[in-house]
Structure formats: structure tokens, C-alpha cells
Amino acid sequence: MALAVPLAARVALLQGLAGDGAAGAEATVPASARDASIAALDRGETHYTDRPGILPLRQAVADALRTRHGVEVDAGKGVVITCGVVEARFVAIQQLVPAGSGTVVALSHPERVAAACIVRDVRLVGPDADAHGPALVYLTSDTPAETRDPWLARAADEGWAVVFEAAEESGFHPASAGLADATVTVGGIGAGQGLEAWRVGYLAAPAATAGPLRDFKQSLTLCTTNLSQWGALALMEEHA
Amino acid sequence: MTLDELRNLDGAKLRYALMDLAKTIPDAIALGRGDPDLATPDHVVVAAKQALAQGVQPLQPVAGMPALRAAIAKRARTDHGLDVGAEQVLVTTGGQEGLFLVMSALLDPGDEILVPDPRYTSYDQAIEHAGGVSVTVPTHPEDAFDLRAEAIESLITPKTKALLLVTPSNPTGGIISREQAEKIAALAKKHDFVVISDEIYGKFVWPPHEHVSIGSLPGMERHTITLSGFSKAWAMTGWRVGYVIAEQNAILGMTAIKGATTGPVANVSQAAALAAAEADDACIEDFKVIYGERRDLLAKGLTDMGLEYTDPRGGFFFWAKSSSTGLRSLELSYLLLKEARVLVFPGTGFGERWSDYLRITTLQPTDVLREAVERMTPVVKRYAAEAAARA
Numbered sequence: 001m002a003l004a005v006p007l008a009a010r011v012a013l014l015q016g017l018a019g020d021g022a023a024g025a026e027a028t029v030p031a032s033a034r035d036a037s038i039a040a041l042d043r044g045e046t047h048y049t050d051r052p053g054i055l056p057l058r059q060a061v062a063d064a065l066r067t068r069h070g071v072e073v074d075a076g077k078g079v080v081i082t083c084g085v086v087e088a089r090f091v092a093i094q095q096l097v098p099a100g101s102g103t104v105v106a107l108s109h110p111e112r113v114a115a116a117c118i119v120r121d122v123r124l125v126g127p128d129a130d131a132h133g134p135a136l137v138y139l140t141s142d143t144p145a146e147t148r149d150p151w152l153a154r155a156a157d158e159g160w161a162v163v164f165e166a167a168e169e170s171g172f173h174p175a176s177a178g179l180a181d182a183t184v185t186v187g188g189i190g191a192g193q194g195l196e197a198w199r200v201g202y203l204a205a206p207a208a209t210a211g212p213l214r215d216f217k218q219s220l221t222l223c224t225t226n227l228s229q230w231g232a233l234a235l236m237e238e239h240a
Numbered sequence: 241m242t243l244d245e246l247r248n249l250d251g252a253k254l255r256y257a258l259m260d261l262a263k264t265i266p267d268a269i270a271l272g273r274g275d276p277d278l279a280t281p282d283h284v285v286v287a288a289k290q291a292l293a294q295g296v297q298p299l300q301p302v303a304g305m306p307a308l309r310a311a312i313a314k315r316a317r318t319d320h321g322l323d324v325g326a327e328q329v330l331v332t333t334g335g336q337e338g339l340f341l342v343m344s345a346l347l348d349p350g351d352e353i354l355v356p357d358p359r360y361t362s363y364d365q366a367i368e369h370a371g372g373v374s375v376t377v378p379t380h381p382e383d384a385f386d387l388r389a390e391a392i393e394s395l396i397t398p399k400t401k402a403l404l405l406v407t408p409s410n411p412t413g414g415i416i417s418r419e420q421a422e423k424i425a426a427l428a429k430k431h432d433f434v435v436i437s438d439e440i441y442g443k444f445v446w447p448p449h450e451h452v453s454i455g456s457l458p459g460m461e462r463h464t465i466t467l468s469g470f471s472k473a474w475a476m477t478g479w480r481v482g483y484v485i486a487e488q489n490a491i492l493g494m495t496a497i498k499g500a501t502t503g504p505v506a507n508v509s510q511a512a513a514l515a516a517a518e519a520d521d522a523c524i525e526d527f528k529v530i531y532g533e534r535r536d537l538l539a540k541g542l543t544d545m546g547l548e549y550t551d552p553r554g555g556f557f558f559w560a561k562s563s564s565t566g567l568r569s570l571e572l573s574y575l576l577l578k579e580a581r582v583l584v585f586p587g588t589g590f591g592e593r594w595s596d597y598l599r600i601t602t603l604q605p606t607d608v609l610r611e612a613v614e615r616m617t618p619v620v621k622r623y624a625a626e627a628a629a630r631a
Contacts, residue, residue, distance in 0.1 A: 003489070029292070
């Protein structure tokens with residue numbers, strides 16, 4: 001059985017990237033998340049959730065973005081719960097950069113988006129390279145200001161999309177650079193606190209941007225694991 | 241949302257718009273989505289709780305927990321006669337992701353894939369994303385919606401890369417017969433295309449009919465990718481565990497893509513699925529009794545209200561005609577929701593030419609299903625009488 005020819009080449013590139021997902025994730029699950037998941041099972045939470053995720057978790061994400069970053073998003077229409085931050089990054093890149101002609105400028109941690117760029121067939125460059133439109137700027141909470149500020153200014157000038165991977169702590173957000181409408185915020189929930197294997201993340205954006213992202217996520221995985229969402233919610237409430 | 245607004249929608253968008261509309265109607269009965277209402281079996285839930293209680297949750301390999309891959313392969317051998325090993329199994333985030341990965345790995349832009357019509361239109365999105373071209377293969381009520389090999393052969397071109405086979409079918413409840421499966425297998429070998437066999441409803445085939453896994457037919461190992469999962473058979477939709485069975489090189493390719501798209505499946509879900517796969521099928525047999533009773537109840541109800549349908553040979557759905565009411569199925573669906581507070585899906589949610597059909601599920605408890613029939617009956621009969629008076 002032959003793989004699709006263009007993809008076969010890309011698969012070789014993907015297989016060259018590090019890791020099979022099994023390493024570096026030994027951590028104790030917080031009791032709050034564990035107990036909330038067991039309680040969810042006892043309530044019969046074993047069915048599909050709403051495709052963008054359970055509303056209390058979307059609300060918790062919106063609240064966290066407001067508290068940590070001063071960003072307002074609509075929990076009902078602007079937040080989508082994903083299967084870990086991996087799916088959030090992939091969905092954003094799939095929907096915001098045109099295949100073939102697009103470029104992703106990774107200002108930090110390019111390894112996090114390298115695989116998604118290969119699947120999307122878009123060019124991945126670092127902050128020292130030149131970029132030609134259409135492009136997307138990817139940055140993280142720890143991207144140095146001297147790197148990010150000129151690129152965010154250029155994104156604003158060129159009308160490029162911005163994907164910001166937020167840490168689970170307070171700090172900078174591209175909205176403060178006037179890019180609230182252009183930015184899709186992505187993140188994992190509890191990945192550093194023992195919940196990485198629960199596969200819960202999110203993406204958040206203005207409603208008009210989030211709609212197509214939600215639709216694509218639904219076509220990919222329908223919804224995120226039910227009991228994982230309840231565990232993630234308990235953890236977020238514990239740390240709110 | 242108004243009826244005129246709904247008229248501008250089709251496929252999955254139409255189905256979701258109707259589901260959203262139903263949420264605004266108090267005590268609406270949903271006979272739309274294919275989400276089993278039954279609880280996940282106790283032994284599966286217990287296994288999940290035991291996994292949770294372990295405290296440490298290591299991330300699993302992208303391809304899936306090794307023990308689960310082995311258990312799925314064993315079931316494929318014993319339940320369906322597929323000659324496969326664990327290395328030929330990829331655990332996915334539900335069957336939906338499996339389909340996406342298969343299409344992404346298999347299709348080049350411009351490749352044609354033969355798709356039965358009517359169809360679960362979410363397939364369209366995965367095909368379009370991969371740049372493939374859907375070529376619909378008509379199925380017919382007089383064949384109980386079995387696929388005809390000759391219809392397939394007439395549509396094969398040099399660009400034909402694959403055939404999508406869904407058995408039992410969503411939405412028709414038709415199944416592939418052994419006779420047609422053998423003919424299709426011969427075509428696949430002759431023309432060197434792949435059969436993507438979606439068998440997510442395969443545990444629910446009604447006697448005297450049988451479920452046929454086309455990958456088990458002689459020489460079909462190299463020509464078959466089998467899709468299935470735990471959502472329907474074990475009432476585990478919310479756990480998000482599906483799987484793909486294929487040749488190892490295809491599995492390696494899909495695993496690489498999965499690492500970029502979603503990563504591994506949630507490990508508590510995998511632990512639960514392992515418990516399901518390793519136990520016997522007693523719980524599924526219990527489910528079959530329940531679904532069989534509901535099928536009989538709904539069949540009688542539809543007959544009594546005068547809606548024609550083809551006896552479903554498998555799965556959870558009735559595919560019924562709206563024509564006795566003189567209404568297109570979208571109009572009838574809308575009126576049933578507004579006047580009877582019952583959600584059913586119009587046929588255009590499953591293909592453009594099915595505007596006279598409704599998909600109705602059996603996935604509600606018997607008393608709720610009976611209530612739905614009681615609500616629908618006077619509405620359907622009234623519109624049928626009006627249509628008869630006009631004729």
C-alpha cells in the first residue's frame with residue numbers, strides 16, 4: 001500500500017523529529033483532578049461533550065486569560081477545548097496559513113510547531129530569517145521582548161495572524177501590542193502538573209476567528225475526552 | 241434559526257444547526273446524533289478508576305499503549321478474521337481522527353475516492369482536507385442500500401485511489417453483503433485500489449444478516465484499511481478511543497502525522513479501552529437486546545404513522561421517507577421539532593439528493609422513544625392527510 005507521494009516525503013521528515021510522546025511525563029496526578037474525574041464518571045460523564053468543550057472549562061479558560069493577561073474572550077464563542085496543546089497548535093496553523101505558499105515565523109521554540117508545519121506544507125523560519133507573506137508569527141510566553149516586539153509590529157503592519165502559546169502564569173500577551181483581534185492564544189492545561197497524559201489544551205480567539213477553528217477541530221476529533229475535561233477544570237479552579 | 245436559514249445549510253452544518261435549535265426547545269427529544277445513551281459498562285469504568293488511582297500517569301506512545309494495540313489486534317483476528325499484529329494498529333482519538341489520518345496519508349491532491357451515497361458527510365471534510373475528490377456511488381432502497389460492485393466498477397478511473405465502505409451504513413442501516421464484498425474485493429485487487437472499511441457499527445448487525453470485514457477476504461490484507469473504535473460498541477463516545485488497522489508502513493506514516501496533529505490518546509481512556517477489549521462481549525450482547533427492542537418499537541411506530549422505511553440490517557438508524565406527508569424532509573424535520581418537540585435529521589444532512597429522507601436514531605430509552613413516537617404520530621398523520629386531500 002503506497003502512501004500519498006507528497007506526504008510520504010513529509011512523513012520521513014516527521015519521523016526525523018524527536019520523540020514518540022512517551023518520554024518525560026512521569027508526574028503525580030493532582031488529587032483535585034483525579035477526584036473530579038472519578039466524580040464525573042460517577043455522574044455518567046462518558047458521552048460526547050459539546051464539540052468546543054464543556055462550558056465551565058471554557059469559562060475557566062476565559063477567566064484565566066483575563067486574570068493572567070488582561071485579555072477578554074467569549075467563553076461561549078471564542079474558546080475551544082482541544083486534545084492537548086498539540087492539537088491547538090495544529091488547528092491554528094492549518095486554518096491560518098495557506099498550504100504551500102505560507103510561512104510560519106517561530107520566534108521561540110520552533111520544535112513545537114515544526115511537525116504541524118510539515119503536515120501543512122508551509123515554510124518554518126526563525127526570527128533571523130526574512131519572511132514573505134502570507135505569514136503567521138508564533139511566539140511563546142518566554143520569547144524575549146527584543147525578539148518579539150519588532151515582529152509583532154510587522155505582523156500588525158502586514159495583517160498577519162499571531163499564535164501565542166501562553167504559559168500557565170501571568171505575563172505578556174500580544175493584545176497589549178494592539179493585536180488582540182489578530183491573535184489566537186493556545187495553551188495546555190495542567191501539562192506541567194501531572195496532567196500531560198490527559199490531553200487537554202485550548203485555543204482562544206475573537207469569535208469570528210474561533211468559529212472556523214472550532215469547525216476544523218470538530219472535523220478532526222469531534223470533541224476532547226470528557227473525563228479529562230472535568231479533571232482539567234478542577235485543576236484550573238484549584239489554581240484560580 | 242429559521243427554516244429559510246436552514247435551507248442554506250447541508251451536511252454536518254445542517255445537522256449541528258438543528259441540534260443547536262433543539263437545545264432551545266424545552267423537553268425536546270433528540271433522535272438525531274449517534275451518541276449511545278447507554279452507560280459505559282461497569283467493568284470499563286472500574287478500570288478507568290483504577291488507572292486514576294495509580295496517581296502517576298505516564299504519557300503513552302503516539303501509536304497507543306502497547307497492551308491496547310495488542311488487544312485490538314487480537315480482537316481483529318478472533319472477531320473479524322483479520323490476520324494482523326499489534327504493529328498494524330494505531331490507536332486514535334476516536335474514529336473521526338482515524339478517518340482524518342487515513343485520508344491524509346493515502347490521498348494525493350486530485351486522487352479520487354469512491355464514497356457511498358448517502359453518507360455521513362463528515363467524511364467529506366477529511367477527503368477535502370487531503371485534496372482528494374469524492375466520487376459518489378449511489379445506493380438504493382431496493383437493494384437495502386447494499387453497495388453494487390458493478391456501480392463501483394463503472395466509476396473507476398486511473399485516479400481512483402480508494403473506496404470508502406461503511407458497514408453497517410450511517411445513515412441507511414444497510415450492510416455490505418458477502419456476495420458484494422467478494423466482488424468488490426476482486427475489483428480492488430484488479431484495479432489496485434484501497435478499501436477503507438469503516439466498521440464502527442460492526443457489532444450491531446441484526447440476524448439473519450452477518451457482518452463482513454472485507455479485510456478478511458483472501459488477498460485483501462494489502463488492499464484494506466479498517467477503521468473502528470470503542471465509541472459505539474461499548475457506549476464510550478466521550479472517551480475518544482478509535483483505531484486504524486493497516487499495513488505497517490501505512491501505520492508508521494499515520495503515526496507520524498498523529499504526532500503532529502494531536503499526540504497520544506488520553507491514557508485513562510486507553511486503560512478503559514483495554515478493559516473493554518480484553519473482556520468478553522457479554523455487555524455488547526446486552527446492548528444488542530436493548531437496541532433490538534428499540535428498533536422494533538420504532539419500526540412499528542413509523543409504520544403506524546405511515547412513513548416508509550427500509551428495514552435496517554445494522555446500526556442505530558432508520559432511514560425513512562418523508563414523501564407521504566407531501567413535505568421535503570427538511571420541512572418535516574423542522575415541523576417535527578417545532579410541533580412535536582422531536583429532533584430528527586433531514587436527508588440532506590447526508591447528501592444532496594436525499595431531500596425525501598429522514599435519519600432517525602434509536603438511541604433513547606424505550607419510554608422516551610415511545611413518547612417520541614406518540615408526539616410524532618399526529619403531526620405526521622396531519623400533514624399526510626393534508627397532502628392526500630390536495631392530491
